[in-house]
Amino acid sequence: MGKYLGLDSSTQSLTGLIIDTDAGQIAAEETVNFDAHFKVAYGIDKGVLHLGGGQVHSAPLMWAEALDLLLQTLREKGGDLSQIRAIAGSGQQHGTVYLNNTAAKALGQLNGEAPLKEQLAGILSRPTAPIWMDTSTAAQCEELEAGVGGRQVLLELTGNTAFERFSGPQIRRFAQEDPDAYRHTAYIGLVSSFMASLLAGKLVPVDPGDGSGTNLMEIRSRQWSPKALAACAPELERKLLPITPSDRPAGPLSPYYVSRYGFAPGCQVFPFSGDNPCSLIGLGLVEPGQVALSLGTSDTLFACMDQPRVSAEGEGAVFASPDGVHYMALICFLNGSLAREAVRDRHRLDWLGFGEALRHTPPGNQGALMLPYFAPEIVPKVARAGAVRHHLDPQDAQAEVRAVIEAQALSSRIHSAWMGVAIRSLCVTGGASANEEILKVFADVHGCPVHRFETANAAALGAALRAWQGHLKAAGTPKPWKEIAAPFAKPLPGSTIQPNPAATAVYAKLIGEYRELEKRHAG
Ligand code: XUL
Numbered sequence: 001m002g003k004y005l006g007l008d009s010s011t012q013s014l015t016g017l018i019i020d021t022d023a024g025q026i027a028a029e030e031t032v033n034f035d036a037h038f039k040v041a042y043g044i045d046k047g048v049l050h051l052g053g054g055q056v057h058s059a060p061l062m063w064a065e066a067l068d069l070l071l072q073t074l075r076e077k078g079g080d081l082s083q084i085r086a087i088a089g090s091g092q093q094h095g096t097v098y099l100n101n102t103a104a105k106a107l108g109q110l111n112g113e114a115p116l117k118e119q120l121a122g123i124l125s126r127p128t129a130p131i132w133m134d135t136s137t138a139a140q141c142e143e144l145e146a147g148v149g150g151r152q153v154l155l156e157l158t159g160n161t162a163f164e165r166f167s168g169p170q171i172r173r174f175a176q177e178d179p180d181a182y183r184h185t186a187y188i189g190l191v192s193s194f195m196a197s198l199l200a201g202k203l204v205p206v207d208p209g210d211g212s213g214t215n216l217m218e219i220r221s222r223q224w225s226p227k228a229l230a231a232c233a234p235e236l237e238r239k240l241l242p243i244t245p246s247d248r249p250a251g252p253l254s255p256y257y258v259s260r261y262g263f264a265p266g267c268q269v270f271p272f273s274g275d276n277p278c279s280l281i282g283l284g285l286v287e288p289g290q291v292a293l294s295l296g297t298s299d300t301l302f303a304c305m306d307q308p309r310v311s312a313e314g315e316g317a318v319f320a321s322p323d324g325v326h327y328m329a330l331i332c333f334l335n336g337s338l339a340r341e342a343v344r345d346r347h348r349l350d351w352l353g354f355g356e357a358l359r360h361t362p363p364g365n366q367g368a369l370m371l372p373y374f375a376p377e378i379v380p381k382v383a384r385a386g387a388v389r390h391h392l393d394p395q396d397a398q399a400e401v402r403a404v405i406e407a408q409a410l411s412s413r414i415h416s417a418w419m420g421v422a423i424r425s426l427c428v429t430g431g432a433s434a435n436e437e438i439l440k441v442f443a444d445v446h447g448c449p450v451h452r453f454e455t456a457n458a459a460a461l462g463a464a465l466r467a468w469q470g471h472l473k474a475a476g477t478p479k480p481w482k483e484i485a486a487p488f489a490k491p492l493p494g495s496t497i498q499p500n501p502a503a504t505a506v507y508a509k510l511i512g513e514y515r516e517l518e519k520r521h522a523g
Pocket residue numbers: 011091092093094132165213274275276317
């Protein structure tokens with residue numbers, strides 16, 4: 001028991017969250033927003049650099065500077081950092097960091113007298129790091145798939161088809177465009193492994209959760225795939241940091257943090273994972289069949305799977321769970337609040353009126369359906385924006401409201417079927433989860449209870465829980481994941497909504513019709 005720190009190095013900010021496992025509470029939470037502190041110094045906008053041609057990068061030295069600032073803030077805000085037993089973290093997925101042959105030595109010699117940025121200024125072989133927002137690698141995606149024997153082969157091998165934002169295509173592009181700098185690169189790691197290396201004062205391997213976002217890791221063995229590495233870039237096997245289990249200690253915290261911030265010398269560092277795999281843990285999804293849906297601008301579905309099932313249609317990404325045994329599916333439906341707000345605004349409603357409309361219309365909407373493609377859709381793939389109405393009067397505000405919510409719930413059911421997961425419960429987070437009437441539709445369509453979660457920072461919480469779990473395991477007193485997650489990742493009291501069997505039966509009939517309508521219009 002004790003205190004554990006989880007760090008989340010995300011696109012726009014760095015967050016530190018400390019859990020107190022004796023009290024079962026979050027003890028502190030601080031965030032450093034990159035634009036607020038480093039906009040001018042690094043030339044960033046919303047944490048990133050737009051370099052043209054779809055290239056979106058960020059600056060590893062800025063992340064190092066943010067780490068110093070965050071730890072100073074955590075200490076000043078009353079946190080006695082000497083009580084922290086272990087640290088783990090989460091990084092924005094897919095970004096790649098390129099280091100030269102001075103990196104290991106510089107990390108090992110960090111001393112508390114000067115900030116990280118000054119001591120590490122010379123370790124990068126590429127000053128900026130391409131991140132997940134980069135869309136410049138379409139050619140490299142095709143080449144990588146062809147290089148392993150085709151799209152289907154890469155999918156089976158790594159769990160994912162090649163995506164522009166994934167790390168492998170980024171590395172390949174760098175090797176092609178700047179072969180000299182690539183040759184002078186001694187180590188390639190991810191955002192997650194870079195941040196962990198700063199803490200441990202040595203090169204920390206990649207964990208399987210983040211490794212699965214590279215297109216280079218065999219999803220079943222959780223090791224780099226020699227075939228994918230060979231298809232990606234020369235000598236990659238030698239440059240890429242190895243993969244380590246997520247809960248194997250990376251070492252003690254560097255003395256730098258002991259002298260500068262008052263951490264205890266024995267504080268352990270664990271490998272960092274990706275932000276989505278950490279959120280899976282932070283939402284308590286540690287058993288197959290547990291699914292979370294975040295209702296944001298886009299709606300994102302997270303699921304815990306027992307097998308690395310893949311989506312042949314490329315409808316989602318598959319990652320290894322940092323719990324060491326399970327897998328996660330991540331599906332992004334672009335028309336989330338975007339579509340809900342389009343309908344709300346079109347009919348001049350507020351959220352109260354939106355809920356009223358749902359209350360006054362029957363499940364199934366008397367056969368009126370909508371395909372809510374107010375913007376081009378990711379899942380199912382729809383290239384051109386345009387909402388489709390079927391037996392739906394565009395002037396009927398109440399029917400329109402029900403149609404958009406039923407469409408989202410039906411679509412989430414249809415397009416999560418590839419996971420082969422019997423959804424036993426749905427934890428819903430995000431702004432729209434405050435609306436009980438919306439949750440009722442999801443409970444009825446999925447035929448399972450829906451719980452509401454309030455999670456400001458699931459990734460940082462998941463990281464802190466990983467530090468606790470890893471620390472207990474390393475001490476020879478392991479605790480099951482369910483018990484680790486339970487005190488922190490719990491539904492809001494009284495928020496559970498049970499499905500109504502009569503409504504579930506209506507949707508079981510309607511889903512075929514919706515699927516047909518979608519088939520006629522998607523693509
Ligand atoms: C997931 C993805 C993003 C990043 C940044 O595949 O690209 O969610 O992890 O948060």
